[in-house]
Amino acid sequence: MNNVAVNRCRTWLSEVLRGWDEFWFTATRPHTFCLIRILAGMMLLYTHLVWTIDLMAFIGPDAWLTIDLSREIASRQNPSAWTPLWHIQSPALLWGFHITGLLVIFMFTIGLFTRVTAVASWMFAVAYCQRLQGALFGLDQVNTMLTLYLMLGPCGAVYSVDHWLRRSKSGINAEDDSSSVWTNVGIRLIQVHMCVIYFFGGISKMTGGDWRNGNAIWFAIANQEYQSLDITWLGSPQWAFLLAVLTHVTVFWEISYSALIWHRLTRPVMLAIALLIHGGIALFMGMITFGVAMIFGNLAFIKPATVEAVIGKLTPNSRSDEADNV
Numbered sequence: 001m002n003n004v005a006v007n008r009c010r011t012w013l014s015e016v017l018r019g020w021d022e023f024w025f026t027a028t029r030p031h032t033f034c035l036i037r038i039l040a041g042m043m044l045l046y047t048h049l050v051w052t053i054d055l056m057a058f059i060g061p062d063a064w065l066t067i068d069l070s071r072e073i074a075s076r077q078n079p080s081a082w083t084p085l086w087h088i089q090s091p092a093l094l095w096g097f098h099i100t101g102l103l104v105i106f107m108f109t110i111g112l113f114t115r116v117t118a119v120a121s122w123m124f125a126v127a128y129c130q131r132l133q134g135a136l137f138g139l140d141q142v143n144t145m146l147t148l149y150l151m152l153g154p155c156g157a158v159y160s161v162d163h164w165l166r167r168s169k170s171g172i173n174a175e176d177d178s179s180s181v182w183t184n185v186g187i188r189l190i191q192v193h194m195c196v197i198y199f200f201g202g203i204s205k206m207t208g209g210d211w212r213n214g215n216a217i218w219f220a221i222a223n224q225e226y227q228s229l230d231i232t233w234l235g236s237p238q239w240a241f242l243l244a245v246l247t248h249v250t251v252f253w254e255i256s257y258s259a260l261i262w263h264r265l266t267r268p269v270m271l272a273i274a275l276l277i278h279g280g281i282a283l284f285m286g287m288i289t290f291g292v293a294m295i296f297g298n299l300a301f302i303k304p305a306t307v308e309a310v311i312g313k314l315t316p317n318s319r320s321d322e323a324d325n326v
Contacts, residue, residue, distance in 0.1 A: 028184035029270040029304040030157035032313070034111070037118075040146040041109030043289065044125060047143060048102055051128070055098055057270070059131050061089040073133040083130035101128075119153035139288020141292040145193055145294075146225045153186035154178065159311070185305040195258035202254030211251055214244030220285060228286035251278060261301055275299045 052056050055298075058064070067086050074081035088094055101124040108117040125144045129136060157178040158163040210216040218240075222232055234243060253273050260266040275295060282291030 085131035111156040113158025153182035
């Protein structure tokens with residue numbers, strides 16, 4: 001009897017280890033990973049372009065958030081935090097640093113020298129986040145998170161200048177099979193990180209009275225600081241029940257996301273709700289960039305074959321040209 005129990009435990013442990021190995025270390029095609037690179041790169045580039053409007057006010061020697069205050073805030077959150085922007089005070093050098101960052105992020109977005117520019121883009125993103133402590137919000141963290149995981153794998157394998165140059169040099173016009181274990185590792189890390197964000201976001205909401213009693217969405221709608229479209233008419237009595245239901249659905253969705261997103265039957269529902277929630281945040285609460293960036297993160301759960309098929313339909317001419325040249 002003991003031998004039977006031991007053998008069952010061994011079999012179970014072997015299956016768990018095999019599943020763990022398949023989850024993390026199965027070679028995956030790069031189409032979803034590379035699509036996220038383009039979208040996340042565009043968002044990161046947009047963020048840095050916004051800082052260009054008044055660069056000295058953001059990171060200059062007489063910036064709104066002084067270097068000393070930035071250091072103090074950073075030291076409270078992370079004593080090991082550091083950024084070169086604490087040590088550059090010359091406006092000329094700051095502009096040089098900033099323009100270099102814009103160029104690197106642009107190259108990363110279009111997929112040029114991606115293995116290098118991905119790492120450099122992440123370093124620039126972190127440098128600005130450390131300098132602008134106290135002036136950040138969710139978008140900056142999502143940008144940095146996505147860039148961190150994108151630099152781990154070949155995010156320029158397709159849909160990139162690197163891919164075009166590689167095909168031109170080799171004379172091969174057909175799509176090559178560029179499956180990679182590191183692509184899968186990067187995608188899995190984005191997926192797991194999204195689950196962590198939503199789970200702890202839901203837990204945090206449960207500690208707030210407005211979320212428990214169903215008033216949170218109404219207060220968000222009525223808050224003029226974040227209001228981009230006036231939909232306060234939803235505060236009328238006939239809509240009160242719907243707002244309360246939506247509030248509780250949001251909390252349930254965030255907490256259950258980390259469990260239900262993995263199953264192929266419930267995944268489309270969870271992604272559809274993600275699109276509705278973050279689309280609503282973007283449209284009605286004035287946080288367009290944050291809502292869109294979170295949608296980009298959810299794309300990690302879309303299969304590479306689906307991405308390839310959709311982009312193939314959007315670019316039929318390029319695919320027919322490739323077929324003619326094979």
